[in-house]
Amino acid sequence: xxxxxxxxxxxxxxxxxxxxxxxxxxxxxxxxxxxxxxxxxxxxxxxxxxxxxxxxxxxxxxxxxxxxxxxxxxxxxxxxxxxxxxxxxxxxxxxxxxxxxxxxxxxxxxxxxxxxxxxxxxxxxxxxxxxxxxxxxxxxxxxxxxxxxxxxxxxxxxxxxxxxxxxxxxxxxxxxxxxxxxxxxxxxxxxxxxxxxxxxxxxxxxxxxxxxxxxxxxxxxxxxxxxxxxxxxxxxxxxxxxxxxxxxxxxxxxxxxxxxxxxxxxxxxxxxxxxx
Amino acid sequence: xxxxxxxxxxxxxxxxxxxxxxxxxxxxxxxxxxxxxxxxxxxxxxxxxxxxxxxxxxxxxxxxxxxxxxxxxxxxxxxxxxxxxxxxxxxxxxxxxxxxxxxxxxxxxxxxxxxxxxxxxxxxxxxxxxxxxxxxxxxxxxxxxxxxxxxxxxxxxxxxxxxxxxxxxxxxxxxxxxxxxxxxxxxxxxxxxxxxxxxxxxxxxxxxxxxxxxxxxxxxxxxxxxxxxxxxxxxxxxxxxxxxxxxxxxxxxxxxxxxxxxxxxxxxxxxxxxxxxxxxxxxxxxxxxxxxxxxxxxxxxxxxxxxxxxxxxxxxxxxxxxxxxxxxxxxxxxxxxxxxxxxxxxxxxxxxxxxxxxxxxxxxxxxxxxxxxxxxxxxxxxxxxxxxxxxxxxxxxxxxxxxxxxxxxxxxxxxxxxxxxxxxxxxxxxxxxxxxxxxxxxxxxxxxxxxxxxxxxxxxxxxx
Ligand SMILES: Cc1cc2nc3c(=O)[nH]c(=O)nc-3n(C[C@H](O)[C@H](O)[C@H](O)COP(=O)(O)OP(=O)(O)OC[C@H]3O[C@@H](n4cnc5c(N)ncnc54)[C@H](O)[C@@H]3O)c2cc1C
Ligand SMILES: Cc1cc2nc3c(=O)[nH]c(=O)nc-3n(C[C@H](O)[C@H](O)[C@H](O)COP(=O)(O)OP(=O)(O)OC[C@H]3O[C@@H](n4cnc5c(N)ncnc54)[C@H](O)[C@@H]3O)c2cc1C
Ligand code: SF4
Ligand code: SF4
Ligand code: FES
Numbered sequence: 001x002x003x004x005x006x007x008x009x010x011x012x013x014x015x016x017x018x019x020x021x022x023x024x025x026x027x028x029x030x031x032x033x034x035x036x037x038x039x040x041x042x043x044x045x046x047x048x049x050x051x052x053x054x055x056x057x058x059x060x061x062x063x064x065x066x067x068x069x070x071x072x073x074x075x076x077x078x079x080x081x082x083x084x085x086x087x088x089x090x091x092x093x094x095x096x097x098x099x100x101x102x103x104x105x106x107x108x109x110x111x112x113x114x115x116x117x118x119x120x121x122x123x124x125x126x127x128x129x130x131x132x133x134x135x136x137x138x139x140x141x142x143x144x145x146x147x148x149x150x151x152x153x154x155x156x157x158x159x160x161x162x163x164x165x166x167x168x169x170x171x172x173x174x175x176x177x178x179x180x181x182x183x184x185x186x187x188x189x190x191x192x193x194x195x196x197x198x199x200x201x202x203x204x205x206x207x208x209x210x211x212x213x214x215x216x217x218x219x220x221x222x223x224x225x226x227x228x229x230x231x232x233x234x235x236x237x238x239x240x241x242x243x244x245x246x247x248x249x250x251x252x253x254x255x256x257x258x259x260x261x262x263x264x265x266x267x268x269x270x271x272x273x274x275x276x
Numbered sequence: 277x278x279x280x281x282x283x284x285x286x287x288x289x290x291x292x293x294x295x296x297x298x299x300x301x302x303x304x305x306x307x308x309x310x311x312x313x314x315x316x317x318x319x320x321x322x323x324x325x326x327x328x329x330x331x332x333x334x335x336x337x338x339x340x341x342x343x344x345x346x347x348x349x350x351x352x353x354x355x356x357x358x359x360x361x362x363x364x365x366x367x368x369x370x371x372x373x374x375x376x377x378x379x380x381x382x383x384x385x386x387x388x389x390x391x392x393x394x395x396x397x398x399x400x401x402x403x404x405x406x407x408x409x410x411x412x413x414x415x416x417x418x419x420x421x422x423x424x425x426x427x428x429x430x431x432x433x434x435x436x437x438x439x440x441x442x443x444x445x446x447x448x449x450x451x452x453x454x455x456x457x458x459x460x461x462x463x464x465x466x467x468x469x470x471x472x473x474x475x476x477x478x479x480x481x482x483x484x485x486x487x488x489x490x491x492x493x494x495x496x497x498x499x500x501x502x503x504x505x506x507x508x509x510x511x512x513x514x515x516x517x518x519x520x521x522x523x524x525x526x527x528x529x530x531x532x533x534x535x536x537x538x539x540x541x542x543x544x545x546x547x548x549x550x551x552x553x554x555x556x557x558x559x560x561x562x563x564x565x566x567x568x569x570x571x572x573x574x575x576x577x578x579x580x581x582x583x584x585x586x587x588x589x590x591x592x593x594x595x596x597x598x599x600x601x602x603x604x605x606x607x608x609x610x611x612x613x614x615x616x617x618x619x620x621x622x623x624x625x626x627x628x629x630x631x632x633x634x635x636x637x638x639x640x641x642x643x644x645x646x647x648x649x650x651x652x653x654x655x656x657x658x659x660x661x662x663x664x665x666x667x668x669x670x671x672x673x674x675x676x677x678x679x680x681x682x683x684x685x686x687x688x689x690x691x692x693x694x695x696x697x698x699x700x701x702x703x704x705x706x707x708x709x710x711x712x713x714x715x716x717x718x719x720x721x722x723x724x725x726x727x728x729x730x731x732x733x734x735x736x737x738x739x740x
Pocket of ligand 5: 217218219220222223225238
């Protein structure tokens with residue numbers, strides 16, 4: 001069985017949306033879950049968060065940042081192209097209930113990953129404040145989609161080209177000081193999640209982060225996605241991907257993400273040579 | 277001339293210097309002349325101890341007789357009656373503890389090389405395109421097989437022979453279980469595994485890849501949609517020692533190391549996309565088949581020195597004799613009577629070495645092997661840049677957590693009765709899922725046994 005791409009859209013120079021026909025995945029998807037795909041027979045298995053889903057039509061979409069060989073190759077595919085493998089939904093769904101006031105923090109491509117979670121939080125009657133940040137205006141994704149579903153939206157850019165100038169933790173700190181927040185959910189680069197957790201800790205606000213470790217099988221068989229939570233080994237794919245941000249050792253994780261850096265560069269070079 | 281008894285016909289192998297640079301099969305396999313000569317060594321024992329010690333009771337004597345008469349097709353069909361994958365078992369069974377080990381010829385020389393005979397006839401049949409012919413009388417009942425390892429394969433084949441509609445679910449993108457992702461191609465060439473799986477499709481097993489039962493499809497849904505279920509999910513979750521430094525880069529579970537190499541073909545990077553980082557000095561913790569496989573893969577990934585770090589001695593290694601011998605020939609260094617206490621790393625978060633404590637052997641434990649005892653204050657360190665932990669594995673929590681209705685012990689091993697029936701009516705289990713980790717042939721035997729129980733259950737409404 002192959003999986004057909006039904007929509008492909010560039011969102012900016014790096015980020016793009018891919019929608020595929022995967023009825024079984026669409027039927028079972030819950031916010032917070034991801035899938036693993038392989039483009040072709042020689043491809044790597046890569047995990048991607050499901051950002052939107054149409055169970056009736058059997059469609060799921062992902063928003064992807066082209067960072068290396070596989071995501072770049074994926075960015076070149078188009079409507080009608082076929083993907084060799086998709087397995088999902090994987091991971092545990094986000095815990096969604098009525099918490100009260102929830103601040104959702106998204107960075108980079110992580111903004112899109114927040115989308116289904118914000119939607120579900122709203123459906124459960126929460127007051128949702130969303131802070132989204134990017135390096136610059138042209139790197140911001142899914143602002144309008146998020147804006148439509150949350151109560152308040154704050155946008156930041158590192159270079160000040162749009163919204164507030166600075167990083168997401170600045171407005172977060174301000175909110176934490178000015179009102180009662182029941183929960184914070186952060187999805188984005190490890191470094192962003194690290195500082196979000198650091199910001200909320202003194203305020204004692206429960207903070208959930210979604211970890212994007214390196215994965216292979218996504219079924220608990222390789223241990224490559226291991227993280228240590230309170231000193232206990234957990235596998236991100238089956239115990240996560242969401243964990244208590246105050247218990248995660250981000251430095252350790254950022255280091256593990258760099259394990260294959262040299263090889264990744266080599267893969268990218270090999271790929272670029274082949275496509276020229 | 278017929279040479280009864282005599283010395284074993286030598287197996288031709290790739291020379292060491294060449295084979296450590298590739299992933300092709302180490303043994304070349306017998307040719308027709310050699311296989312006949314080896315078969316003629318058999319003294320046709322009256323009670324054929326070899327058969328008694330084969331877990332699936334293969335009719336070894338009859339098979340050997342046909343090989344000695346050059347009737348390879350007949351030999352193949354005899355083997356197939358009891359064993360759906362002789363090309364595989366012939367290569368991976370621990371023969372020295374089973375069929376060959378009890379052969380009287382083993383007392384003075386080597387037993388008849390039954391494994392290699394079995395592999396020969398299966399390879400021969402594959403090349404000639406000869407398969408077993410049987411007529412399937414179709415039945416309407418549907419059976420789900422979870423997992424496509426040896427247990428699932430043998431169960432599915434027999435269920436089809438009984439006429440059931442069989443759907444096999446596999447979590448990964450390729451079927452075969454450990455045969456596919458664990459055992460490296462230099463021991464078990466992947467075209468052989470693929471051929472056996474294509475046979476499954478040919479006889480009408482519907483193989484559904486990328487389907488994780490308990491995650492994408494609930495176990496309860498399966499129970500509603502199928503008349504019976506076989507669980508052959510194996511024991512694929514890796515164990516870690518639990519010492520300081522396991523978060524370091526360069527530390528792998530044997531599963532990750534082997535999945536990258538075998539399933540994802542990282543040895544062919546960047547032609548295949550999945551990378552692996554393997555350093556110059558590699559330490560593999562453990563000394564079973566999994567450890568040997570990881571060590572020999574590391575060597576083929578250009579490691580300069582590969583160590584097996586074992587708390588007992590070579591003699592107690594649970595690996596197949598052939599694997600230990602091949603590993604030693606290839607230059608793998610055995611470090612015996614040591615146990616890791618800590619992994620050492622640098623400021624960049626990469627592993628740089630390991631601290632080990634010396635051990636001595638004590639009394640025999642439950643497994644019949646001497647218990648290793650730590651010698652106090654004997655710690656020393658060793659320089660390494662890659663560490664692979666091959667400490668064994670456990671049934672995967674993913675499936676178990678989402679099917680709490682199934683009875684299991686504290687290690688997650690499913691509890692079954694003598695018919696391989698779990699505590700739930702119509703749900704059977706076998707292989708590593710009920711043993712916690714054993715062998716291909718035991719998994720295969722249990723798959724077959726479960727198929728019989730399922731047949732009995734569905735045709736008479738027996739079971740619980
Ligand atoms: C649960 C989860 C959800 C994710 N969701 C998204 C998403 O919605 N959108 C998105 O753009 N990205 C997402 N990612 C990250 C995405 O999987 C990686 O960007 C992708 O694998 C990179 O592959 P590559 O070959 O293009 O790049 P490479 O050159 O191989 O790697 C670039 C960087 O990506 C990371 N990476 C590499 N291999 C893997 C791997 N097998 N698994 C995870 N990370 C890896 C490493 O940090 C690496 O340095 C998610 C990751 C996880 C674990
Ligand atoms: C590296 C290695 C080397 C070995 N060498 C030897 C050897 O030389 N000789 C020997 O006899 N034995 C050997 N063994 C042991 C032998 O391979 C196993 O005992 C045997 O494969 C067990 O078979 P099984 O069918 O029970 O499980 P497995 O082969 O483990 O297959 C189980 C399958 O089920 C799938 N699965 C798991 N959960 C789910 C789910 N929820 N939904 C769908 N699918 C699922 C898995 O992905 C897997 O493909 C070795 C094992 C390893 C790891
Ligand atoms: S199946 Fe294994 S134990 Fe049985 S005869 Fe063949 S090699 Fe020997
Ligand atoms: S035990 Fe050895 S000699 Fe006897 S029948 Fe079996 S293979 Fe032949
Ligand atoms: S990705 Fe392999 S155990 Fe999580």
